[in-house]
Amino acid sequence: MSLPYSSTYTSDAVENKRLWVLRLWVTLAVVLGLNYVVWRWLASVNWSAWWISVPLVLAETYSIIDLGLFGMTMWRARQRSAPPEAPVGATVDVFITTYNEPVDLVLNTAAAAQRINYPHRTWILDDGDRVELRDAAARLDVGYVTRGHEWAGKPRHAKAGNLNNALMQTMGEYILILDADMVPEPQILDLTLGYFSDDKVALVQTPQYFNNVPRSDPLGSQAPLFYGPIQQGKDGWGAAFFCGSNAVLRREALMELGILGYVTATEKAVLGRLKEARGIVRRAARKATDETTRTTLSETSRAISEALAQIGNGEPIGEATYVLQSRLNLLSHDAVTQDLAQIAADLDSLDVGDHDIGINGAYGDEMVARLSCAQLSPVNELVAVQSTVRAIDVGRSDEAQALLPMATISVTEDMATAMRLHANGWKSVYHNEIMVEGLAPEGLDAALTQRLRWAQGTVQVMLKENPLFLRGLSLPQRLMYFSTMWSYLSGFATVVYMVAPILFLTAGVLPVNSYAAPFFLRFLPFMVVNQILFIVASRGLPTWRGQQYTLAIFPVWIKACVSATANVFGGVPLNFAVTPKSGTRADSLQLGKVTWQIVAAIALIAAVIAGIVRLVVLHSEPIGTMVNVGWVLYDLVALSVLVGAVRYRGFAIERGSK
Amino acid sequence: MTSFHVDDVRIDLAIIRVVGRLNMVAAPELRDVVAQAVKSGKSHLVVDLAGVEFMDSSGLGALIGALKTTRQAGGDLRIAAPGEQVAMVLQLSNVDRILKPYEDAAFRD
Numbered sequence: 001m002s003l004p005y006s007s008t009y010t011s012d013a014v015e016n017k018r019l020w021v022l023r024l025w026v027t028l029a030v031v032l033g034l035n036y037v038v039w040r041w042l043a044s045v046n047w048s049a050w051w052i053s054v055p056l057v058l059a060e061t062y063s064i065i066d067l068g069l070f071g072m073t074m075w076r077a078r079q080r081s082a083p084p085e086a087p088v089g090a091t092v093d094v095f096i097t098t099y100n101e102p103v104d105l106v107l108n109t110a111a112a113a114q115r116i117n118y119p120h121r122t123w124i125l126d127d128g129d130r131v132e133l134r135d136a137a138a139r140l141d142v143g144y145v146t147r148g149h150e151w152a153g154k155p156r157h158a159k160a161g162n163l164n165n166a167l168m169q170t171m172g173e174y175i176l177i178l179d180a181d182m183v184p185e186p187q188i189l190d191l192t193l194g195y196f197s198d199d200k201v202a203l204v205q206t207p208q209y210f211n212n213v214p215r216s217d218p219l220g221s222q223a224p225l226f227y228g229p230i231q232q233g234k235d236g237w238g239a240a241f242f243c244g245s246n247a248v249l250r251r252e253a254l255m256e257l258g259i260l261g262y263v264t265a266t267e268k269a270v271l272g273r274l275k276e277a278r279g280i281v282r283r284a285a286r287k288a289t290d291e292t293t294r295t296t297l298s299e300t301s302r303a304i305s306e307a308l309a310q311i312g313n314g315e316p317i318g319e320a321t322y323v324l325q326s327r328l329n330l331l332s333h334d335a336v337t338q339d340l341a342q343i344a345a346d347l348d349s350l351d352v353g354d355h356d357i358g359i360n361g362a363y364g365d366e367m368v369a370r371l372s373c374a375q376l377s378p379v380n381e382l383v384a385v386q387s388t389v390r391a392i393d394v395g396r397s398d399e400a401q402a403l404l405p406m407a408t409i410s411v412t413e414d415m416a417t418a419m420r421l422h423a424n425g426w427k428s429v430y431h432n433e434i435m436v437e438g439l440a441p442e443g444l445d446a447a448l449t450q451r452l453r454w455a456q457g458t459v460q461v462m463l464k465e466n467p468l469f470l471r472g473l474s475l476p477q478r479l480m481y482f483s484t485m486w487s488y489l490s491g492f493a494t495v496v497y498m499v500a501p502i503l504f505l506t507a508g509v510l511p512v513n514s515y516a517a518p519f520f521l522r523f524l525p526f527m528v529v530n531q532i533l534f535i536v537a538s539r540g541l542p543t544w545r546g547q548q549y550t551l552a553i554f555p556v557w558i559k560a561c562v563s564a565t566a567n568v569f570g571g572v573p574l575n576f577a578v579t580p581k582s583g584t585r586a587d588s589l590q591l592g593k594v595t596w597q598i599v600a601a602i603a604l605i606a607a608v609i610a611g612i613v614r615l616v617v618l619h620s621e622p623i624g625t626m627v628n629v630g631w632v633l634y635d636l637v638a639l640s641v642l643v644g645a646v647r648y649r650g651f652a653i654e655r656g657s658k
Numbered sequence: 659m660t661s662f663h664v665d666d667v668r669i670d671l672a673i674i675r676v677v678g679r680l681n682m683v684a685a686p687e688l689r690d691v692v693a694q695a696v697k698s699g700k701s702h703l704v705v706d707l708a709g710v711e712f713m714d715s716s717g718l719g720a721l722i723g724a725l726k727t728t729r730q731a732g733g734d735l736r737i738a739a740p741g742e743q744v745a746m747v748l749q750l751s752n753v754d755r756i757l758k759p760y761e762d763a764a765f766r767d
Contacts (some may be wrong), residue, residue, distance in 0.1 A: 168685075168723065172682075252716070259753060263753060397729070402723050
């Protein structure tokens with residue numbers, strides 16, 4: 001079957017030649033870009049209007065770095081040779097994840113999954129826990145998995161949780177993950193399992209393609225540049241991404257990730273508890289008035305410090321905490337003994353005579369034992385510490401499962417999981433052949449929600465497990481992950497790119513020293529080569545929609561950065577929304593979804609008019625006006641993609657009207 | 659095939675002897691055996707690994723899951739008598755820092 005963009009294998013000679021031509025353009029673009037941006041910083045910032053000049057030169061620097069990372073990706077963007085043959089006798093689970101998609105849609109995917117040639121077992125992972133889906137699954141003879149009672153009251157972790165839950169109940173060596181709408185072709189496993197003959201391969205990702213998108217792609221749903229040259233380039237650097245669906249994973253690698261995560265989380269929890277306890281003790285010691293209490297408390301704090309050191313030296317946590325517990329019991333016993341001795345002495349000095357308080361004899365011993373058992377101990381802080389140590393949690397009681405193989409630190413579990421796999425030395429493969437077709441959102445609202453989620457998830461990972469610092473990644477892998485994260489920061493640069501020309505055209509504020517020859521000599525060659533690079537890199541794939549959307553939905557990118565930052569540092573929930581697969585068509589213009597873009601467009605148009613008026617009436621600088629009008633026109637052309645988007649009424653309707 | 663024998667020792671204590679490979683095929687089964695035992699009141703479990711010739715990450719994952727299950731029921735889980743390969747897996751994964759393997763009778767105390 002022939003599909004759009006499907007890889008047509010070229011000979012190695014042709015591919016090599018293409019790659020060298022591409023590298024030439026990458027080099028040229030980066031050199032010219034540096035030439036331009038260095039000149040901008042050193043010689044052309046208009047410091048008298050620094051409040052716009054500096055943001056502009058920063059935005060330009062952002063774009064040059066973006067170009068550098070793109071160039072690096074393209075440097076190794078080449079086709080893979082055909083995969084090795086699939087092994088005989090491997091066991092495979094096919095997971096179909098669903099939350100609220102229509103039952104028919106899920107069953108259609110499940111039926112297609114059953115028709116996959118390679119022997120396997122199909123499972124529907126129903127996070128919606130729907131009886132009719134359970135029954136239908138039984139009729140189709142596919143497995144059905146849903147969350148058990150252990151999940152009650154625990155964080156569910158959305159799709160990652162759904163997958164983790166199923167991982168514990170199934171047993172295949174390999175797992176093919178499919179979103180509910182992603183209909184696979186029968187040969188998908190035959191063409192991907194072979195890669196796993198390399199023992200270190202943990203992931204094979206194939207493209208995502210949507211079959212309910214018209215050729216004009218009004219919502220920019222297809223991502224041919226990403227599911228093509230960009231993934232091939234990342235693959236070339238050993239960092240092919242996991243994209244959540246249409247991928248095969250090695251169970252052993254995932255479980256290993258789950259175990260490492262468990263050990264780390266448990267150690268962290270224990271160390272955190274101990275440090276917390278030491279803090280309590282130290283504060284109490286400072287406040288303590290009598291010498292005995294102070295001595296006991298500082299000894300307690302020393303005991304905790306020693307336990308921490310032991311754990312730090314790699315001694316078993318169980319051992320270290322057990323020893324600590326015994327020492328604390330002893331200290332507590334001593335403290336009570338001393339307290340009692342003190343009380344007895346006081347009573348003696350008061351000459352009360354025959355009193356029952358003493359530390360000698362059987363009666364005294366019993367009393368010490370009773371008092372030093374937690375509730376009665378006079379040194380309250382010791383009690384707190386003892387119970388803290390006793391409650392050390394090796395069962396990860398804040399989670400439903402002890403093991404969380406799929407990363408749960410982000411709403412885009414796929415990127416976070418793949419990054420950890422790479423950091424643990426596993427390899428990934430991008431197989432550039434469309435073998436699964438799915439459904440894209442058919443309304444602007446749903447499409448924007450989806451982009452927002454991707455961006456939020458990516459920024460979450462950037463803030464929580466930044467690839468530049470994550471141990472175990474190679475430098476190119478770091479940069480490949482960082483590249484994607486960097487590109488999601490573009491919203492801020494876009495705002496500057498809109499405000500700067502508006503300021504120039506309406507008020508004559510000049511962010512650049514001059515728009516004369518030095519500017520053009522550096523800017524134009526760079527711009528031209530940059531565009532050529534993009535055309536060469538995209539190999540004739542339709543990438544213009546993507547370019548338009550990158551600029552046009554700048555409010556979404558900014559919102560994602562802001563909300564993800566508030567989430568990571570302030571614990572503000574993201575209001576995570578599952579991207580709906582059906583019923584996403586818009587029946588009205590939904591202008592409210594693009595308010596900021598409307599404001600921007602009006603301001604840009606007004607600026608052009610103002611610029612022309614100023615040119616005619618005030619005789620303002622003609623070249624500067626020309627540059628800025630050109631700039632504004634580019635912004636407007638990019639924004640115009642939203643006109644088609646708000647008027648789009650869904651795939652079938654579009655076709656029916658023709 | 660992997661087999662599981664459950665021996666009741668006390669009202670709240672049982673020993674599960676695993677014989678065979680504790681891998682991704684056996685892991686869900688161990689999970690079920692443990693869930694059953696805990697359900698019937700055996701919150702303290704010893705998993706005797708002497709008969710396990712091979713364990714993978716899924717098997718290890720099932721042991722950790724079992725530890726969680728028993729802890730939730732107010733009990734505990736200990737592992738006993740791991741062979742060479744099993745001990746190595748425990749050590750390489752650092753799980754032995756949390757789930758310490760005992761030589762034999764793990765609940766003597």
